[in-house]
Amino acid sequence: MLFEILTTSLMGGIALKAFTKSRGLSSNDSGKIQRIMSLSGLNVRDGKDTLTTQLVKKKQYEWGWEYKYRIPLGRSFSDYEAKLKVFEDGLNNRRKNITFNDLRQLNFDKDILLQLQKLWKAKLTEQKEIELSYDGLLIIRVYDMPLTREVAFTPGEGWRVPVGVTRALNEFKYHDFELIPHLVLGGATRYGKSNFINSMICSLLQSKPNHVELFLIDLKGGVELCDYENIKQTVSIAYEPEEALNTLQLAYEQMREIQRELRLKGNKNVQEGNIKDRYFIIVDEVGELNPAEAVTREERFLKQECQTLMSQIARLGAGLGFRQILATQYPTGDVIPRQCKQNSDAKLSFRVQSATASRVVLDETGAELLPQIKGRAIYQTADKREILQTPLITSDTIQSIILPHIKGEEVTHEKETFIEPRRVDTVTFTEV
Ligand SMILES: Nc1ncnc2c1ncn2[C@@H]1O[C@H](COP(=O)(O)OP(=O)(O)OP(=O)(O)O)[C@@H](O)[C@H]1O
Numbered sequence: 001m002l003f004e005i006l007t008t009s010l011m012g013g014i015a016l017k018a019f020t021k022s023r024g025l026s027s028n029d030s031g032k033i034q035r036i037m038s039l040s041g042l043n044v045r046d047g048k049d050t051l052t053t054q055l056v057k058k059k060q061y062e063w064g065w066e067y068k069y070r071i072p073l074g075r076s077f078s079d080y081e082a083k084l085k086v087f088e089d090g091l092n093n094r095r096k097n098i099t100f101n102d103l104r105q106l107n108f109d110k111d112i113l114l115q116l117q118k119l120w121k122a123k124l125t126e127q128k129e130i131e132l133s134y135d136g137l138l139i140i141r142v143y144d145m146p147l148t149r150e151v152a153f154t155p156g157e158g159w160r161v162p163v164g165v166t167r168a169l170n171e172f173k174y175h176d177f178e179l180i181p182h183l184v185l186g187g188a189t190r191y192g193k194s195n196f197i198n199s200m201i202c203s204l205l206q207s208k209p210n211h212v213e214l215f216l217i218d219l220k221g222g223v224e225l226c227d228y229e230n231i232k233q234t235v236s237i238a239y240e241p242e243e244a245l246n247t248l249q250l251a252y253e254q255m256r257e258i259q260r261e262l263r264l265k266g267n268k269n270v271q272e273g274n275i276k277d278r279y280f281i282i283v284d285e286v287g288e289l290n291p292a293e294a295v296t297r298e299e300r301f302l303k304q305e306c307q308t309l310m311s312q313i314a315r316l317g318a319g320l321g322f323r324q325i326l327a328t329q330y331p332t333g334d335v336i337p338r339q340c341k342q343n344s345d346a347k348l349s350f351r352v353q354s355a356t357a358s359r360v361v362l363d364e365t366g367a368e369l370l371p372q373i374k375g376r377a378i379y380q381t382a383d384k385r386e387i388l389q390t391p392l393i394t395s396d397t398i399q400s401i402i403l404p405h406i407k408g409e410e411v412t413h414e415k416e417t418f419i420e421p422r423r424v425d426t427v428t429f430t431e432v
Pocket residue numbers: 149150151187188189190191192193194195196220329374375376389390391392
């Protein structure tokens with residue numbers, strides 16, 4: 001009986017596979033992708049010939065499939081990027097086929113009908129996600145499961161801070177400030193920049209409380225970074241451009257001091273000089289320091305000074321233990337000083353409004369195509385670009401992390417218990 005079911009299902013599966021293949025659809029999505037390409041006008045006409053996108057390689061991973069294509073002359077990567085939604089909607093089209101691979105997953109010892117029902121339901125609700133990249137070949141990754149929309153904060157180790165969870169196997173990704181000292185952060189409003197800055201600071205406070213020194217510039221009216229105003233690790237905090245200049249000058253002087261110290265010792269950098277402290281200059285909304293936006297001459301001069309200091313820190317600071325993180329929600333033109341951008345080998349961009357804005361942050365397009373999901377971002381280093389979901393940190397977690405570091409408050413971890421005075425009932429006797 002079991003043998004009969006097995007062979008019938010197997011033959012059915014093979015027949016189904018042959019059928020789907022005859023319709024240009026195979027068990028993976030390569031056939032469908034090829035059809036989407038030709039139907040959405042990605043082929044190129046060359047006289048009588050039609051140049052198509054050629055599949056060079058396909059590989060299955062635990063998370064889904066990766067396809068590599070040679071693109072025809074006359075097409076660029078951005079032509080394919082512009083069709084991202086077309087690919088995604090095409091692959092998630094509800095007319096689903098059950099494939100041979102799907103049938104192979106079934107357990108023929110158990111209730112086969114129920115399993116088929118479940119499989120069909122799963123097929124109808126499945127939501128594949130697609131990622132495009134280019135390295136001389138067009139790479140299309142089709143993920144079976146969408147990337148999670150929420151990741152809880154967990155601190156990193158040492159100078160490694162959590163950046164987020166990647167799609168491949170939900171793996172946690174870290175940014176190592178010892179390897180890449182400076183970071184540029186961008187993204188349209190309400191997509192998660194400030195949340196990321198908070199999780200970064202809290203991770204550093206957790207893992208390096210005695211060696212992290214913070215120079216904070218919060219030009220969003222102080223609402224984002226004011227929690228750190230009274231902690232031991234904050235050397236200086238600024239809420240206005242005038243105060244920002246002061247904070248940057250302090251950081252710059254400290255940098256010079258370390259430079260002198262290392263020179264005297266004959267060391268090239270803090271690692272060689274065994275200096276353990278690291279100095280983080282964090283500017284939330286660097287756009288507020290853009291001289292091009294200044295109204296008066298004095299304001300322009302002040303902002304130019306700020307930009308000069310940020311550029312010097314970016315240029316000279318890495319070996320001296322200085323890490324600069326510049327965040328902006330208005331990625332236009334020179335909002336991030338050029339030298340700061342050039343010296344930041346890592347960029348993190350949340351969704352932005354246009355391809356131009358994406359180029360300002362990442363030097364490449366792509367961040368404008370991110371889904372409208374809070375915390376979803378592209379993390380880009382010199383050799384890699386990944387989409388990830390950044391961790392969400394709650395106010396309660398922030399408060400509990402900063403509590404032991406608040407200045408002037410000896411914090412004991414035991415709870416104070418308030419002892420009420422014992423009630424004494426007194427009866428007074430009077431002599432009659
Ligand atoms: N990683 C995340 N995961 C889930 N939700 C998030 C994440 N980051 C932020 N959010 C949600 O988005 C809201 C806005 O985040 P945040 O304040 O960090 O945005 P922003 O980019 O700094 O915005 P603005 O530039 O306007 O200040 C948060 O209140 C939170 O609810």
